Amino acid sequence: METVLSVEGLGKSFKQIQIIQNINFDVRKGEIMAILGPNGAGKSTTIRNIMGIMYPDEGSVNFHNYASGEIPRNKIGYLPEERGLYKNVKVLDMILYLAELKDYPIKKAKARALEYLAKLGLEGKEKVSVEELSKGMGQKVQFIGSIIHEPELLILDEPFSGLDPVSQEVFKNEIKDLASKGTAILLSSHQMNMVEEVCDRLFMIHRGQKVIYGTLAEVKNQYSNFKCTIRGKNDISLLERLSHVNRVEQKGDVSVVYLSQDVVVPLWLRQLPENLNIQELSIDRISLHEIFIDVATDQHIVNERSAVNA
Ligand SMILES: Nc1ncnc2c1ncn2[C@@H]1O[C@H](COP(=O)(O)OP(=O)(O)OP(=O)(O)O)[C@@H](O)[C@H]1O
Structure with missing residues (x-):
């Protein structure tokens, strides 16, 4: 499968403390790659380096054949961990503004926005101002904003947090649907049941370093x-x-x-x-949840080995 994103030897320090080290993975067209790890492991730092929000001290990020500085940002969609939309803007205007930032044709964006608002249970909310939405509704609008321009690569940082179980299902199905249509998806989540249901491959960071990398089946077989x-x-x-x-x-x-x-x-x-x-x-x-706890707490309950492909 065609590689869309490749991360090679990524390293980043803050105040002389190495946060991530020698991070290598790729995300391919049409696959859902999960990036996992305990709190503070370095997932968001990795994502921010990919997104060019911060610059790595070592290593490189490539999107197709584009190197870091040349990546066409309108080909990438991003749902950041920190949610944030302009409060006094109407829902549809907010989404169209985000589409415009990505140079996406406005007419197409409007049709897509209305389609997704209906899909995510927000029909009729087009003219409601963002500040009147619940947290979960706001998250849905931000999610639509991240995919409105049909990105080739979609990066989702904790997409399920703050969503009720029904909305989580809707998001899960939407994410799977996008992947089946060819979008390469990098997904960070602490909800192992969700990850287990959607991801094709996974990458786990612990203390800033890779500890697991492989398909779900490979990881389960190794543990x-x-x-x-x-x-x-x-x-x-x-x-x-x-x-x-x-x-x-x-x-x-x-x-x-x-x-x-x-x-x-x-x-x-x-x-x-x-x-x-x-x-x-x-x-x-053994569930992915158990593997995660085993690795993150260095318990080695499920296996004497500590890593897959490490
Ligand atoms: N701007 C910064 N300055 C200093 N330290 C930082 C900065 N950003 C992150 N860190 C540190 O880097 C480490 C990794 O943080 P990061 O946010 O990448 O973790 P994470 O895996 O995304 O965690 P979580 O699951 O809690 O979101 C943490 O120890 C954090 O305190």
């Missing part, structure tokens, strides 16, 4: 695939002695047994001892 949850009173040492066990976590009567990558689940189930107390048992895939 032990399965966990077995058993409800029943059991001695932890009995569970720890089983084969293919990376680690056991016990809370009251519930034990979570994290299995190693090479486990064959039916065989593993067959070797469970007869004296195991099983009131309930389930086998599940």
Whole structure:
């Protein structure tokens, strides 16, 4: 797939403190790439360097064959972490103003704006002034502003925050739809369930450095695939002695047994001892949420390894 954005060796310091270091990834046409990491990891700093809001100390950002200084900004859409629209401007005028800033034909912009306002449940709000909107509604308007000019690359910093579950679904579907039509999307989010549902690949930063980079399937395969949850009173040492066990976590009567990558689940189930107390048992895939916590807290619960492709 065609590479739209490539980030190479990006590094940035503030007051001699290295915030991000040697960041490398790309975003391809029609894919949703998630950029993840705990608070303060360096995600927004990376995005701001891509957007030319700040300049990197090291490395480069390329959009197709354009180098940093030459990137045609009207080909990029950006929903920043800090939300902000002019308060005393009417919704439709606000969107058209943003389209004009990107040199997008106004007639087309108007048709698109009305289409998206209806799609996002804001039909009839065209003439309402921005200050009269709720926080979530304002976010929807800003989102429309970021895509009004049909950008080839869309960068979304925390698009789901502050949205109710229904609106999150609408946003999620819209983001997927844009990608299916060819938009390259870089998405930063702390909502792992959402990320898991939409992203094709992911990049995780921890303490300013890459710790995970790959497709969702690759990441899951690298981190032990399965966990077995058993409800029943059991001695932890009995569970720890089983084969293919990376680690056991016990809370009251519930034990979570994290299995190693090479486990064959039916065989593993067959070797469970007869004296195991099983009131309930389930086998599940490790979630992205668990992988995130594992990496971000250096726990190595799900896998002895700390990184994928690092
Ligand atoms: N302008 C600045 N001057 C000094 N330090 C900064 C500046 N901007 C960011 N930082 C620091 O850089 C680090 C990374 O911040 P950044 O906003 O990139 O993190 P993030 O991964 O986006 O976090 P969050 O999930 O909380 O939004 C933090 O320690 C932050 O304090």
